[in-house]
Amino acid sequence: MLNDSFMTSRLDAALGWARKFSIFQYPFVTACCGMEYMATACSHYDVDRFGAGLPRFSPRQADVLFVVGTISHKMAPVLRRIHDQMAEPKWVVAFGVCTCTGGFYDNYATVMGIDTIMPVDVYIPGCPPRPEMVLDGLMKLQNKIQDQHTSGWRPAPEPRPDTFEV
Amino acid sequence: MNTPSLIELAKQRFPKAVSAWHTYRGDETVVLCREFLLEVARFLKDDSAFKMNFLMDLTAVDYSTFGKGPAPAFFASSGVAVSPSSQISDEDPWPGPPGEARFAVAYHFFSLVHKHRLRLVVPVEEAADGTVAELESVTSLWAGADWLEREVWDMFGIRFQGHPDLKRILMYKEFEGHPLRKDYPVNKRQPLIGPVN
Numbered sequence: 001m002l003n004d005s006f007m008t009s010r011l012d013a014a015l016g017w018a019r020k021f022s023i024f025q026y027p028f029v030t031a032c033c034g035m036e037y038m039a040t041a042c043s044h045y046d047v048d049r050f051g052a053g054l055p056r057f058s059p060r061q062a063d064v065l066f067v068v069g070t071i072s073h074k075m076a077p078v079l080r081r082i083h084d085q086m087a088e089p090k091w092v093v094a095f096g097v098c099t100c101t102g103g104f105y106d107n108y109a110t111v112m113g114i115d116t117i118m119p120v121d122v123y124i125p126g127c128p129p130r131p132e133m134v135l136d137g138l139m140k141l142q143n144k145i146q147d148q149h150t151s152g153w154r155p156a157p158e159p160r161p162d163t164f165e166v
Numbered sequence: 167m168n169t170p171s172l173i174e175l176a177k178q179r180f181p182k183a184v185s186a187w188h189t190y191r192g193d194e195t196v197v198l199c200r201e202f203l204l205e206v207a208r209f210l211k212d213d214s215a216f217k218m219n220f221l222m223d224l225t226a227v228d229y230s231t232f233g234k235g236p237a238p239a240f241f242a243s244s245g246v247a248v249s250p251s252s253q254i255s256d257e258d259p260w261p262g263p264p265g266e267a268r269f270a271v272a273y274h275f276f277s278l279v280h281k282h283r284l285r286l287v288v289p290v291e292e293a294a295d296g297t298v299a300e301l302e303s304v305t306s307l308w309a310g311a312d313w314l315e316r317e318v319w320d321m322f323g324i325r326f327q328g329h330p331d332l333k334r335i336l337m338y339k340e341f342e343g344h345p346l347r348k349d350y351p352v353n354k355r356q357p358l359i360g361p362v363n
Contacts, residue, residue: 073338074337076360108355
């Protein structure tokens with residue numbers, strides 16, 4: 001019995017290690033934060049060191065949704081659909097202060113933080129965030145992915161609060 | 167062509183249509199009665215002295231709260247931002263809103279031939295029951311007016327007669343109201359999904 005639990009735990013750790021270093025991201029880039037996203041992705045900061053260097057441009061193939069830039073109410077249903085199309089396990093990163101809280105766009109057009117329309121795993125504030133902050137957020141996400149596996153934590157099956165209904 | 171003559175030419179040609187004019191820091195503005203808009207616009211585009219073949223901008227202003235609240239600290243009471251430089255000629259000071267009308271639609275013209283500019287300002291009244299007067303569309307003269315007029319409709323609720331497809335351009339079709347009107351509540355939210363916050 002002891003032997004079984006030991007083996008299971010180690011396998012989860014290995015799975016977590018594999019997952020956190022093969023992040024296939026879906027960049028949902030709408031605004032100026034995209035420049036900083038590109039700076040992070042290019043050779044100087046080289047996001048490929050963390051195994052997240054390959055953006056997938058189909059949500060079906062992606063693990064992590066990077067929401068980069070201001071989200072308007074007009075675009076919110078599109079973003080929500082992109083999120084719904086991603087296969088589990090999936091994670092969401094709010095990149096920049098507009099996606100975290102709406103930023104200074106407290107007006108009729110802007111979603112006040114994407115966590116009002118979908119669950120968010122990592123928030124990276126900044127206007128725009130420096131590449132160091134993006135990498136810090138990415139490493140925090142990696143730790144979260146690893147912890148979810150070693151602790152046996154699993155996402156609840158499709159948590160859908162009423163506010164998330166399209 | 168020196169600057170004051172554009173206003174003079176327009177005044178001579180359309181004495182009834184031009185209700186006011188001013189030159190503010192070298193920018194010439196003609197205030198026009200809205201009934202004459204299309205006629206004057208066609209003349210400005212085709213006349214050899216004007217040749218306004220480029221509609222640079224078309225936008226609107228809601229003057230309904232103008233001068234009724236405290237002015238921002240960086241504006242003097244004259245409406246001049248900060249302190250005016252003495253090196254820029256200011257023959258006529260900015261005269262304020264064009265008349266009593268709630269809205270004003272502004273047309274910014276540029277002539278690629280003569281390299282001169284002219285601004286048309288057309289006051290648009292709002293009746294007591296809330297109906298806003300309609301303007302004639304200039305899309306038949308400048309195709310670029312298409313999206314600009316849709317934006318003015320979307321943001322201010324001013325309709326343009328003769329526009330080929332006057333619908334919202336920035337906001338979604340479920341959106342109610344016109345957000346750049348001064349009576350649109352600054353905190354009003356109409357999200358398609360998610361909570362109202």
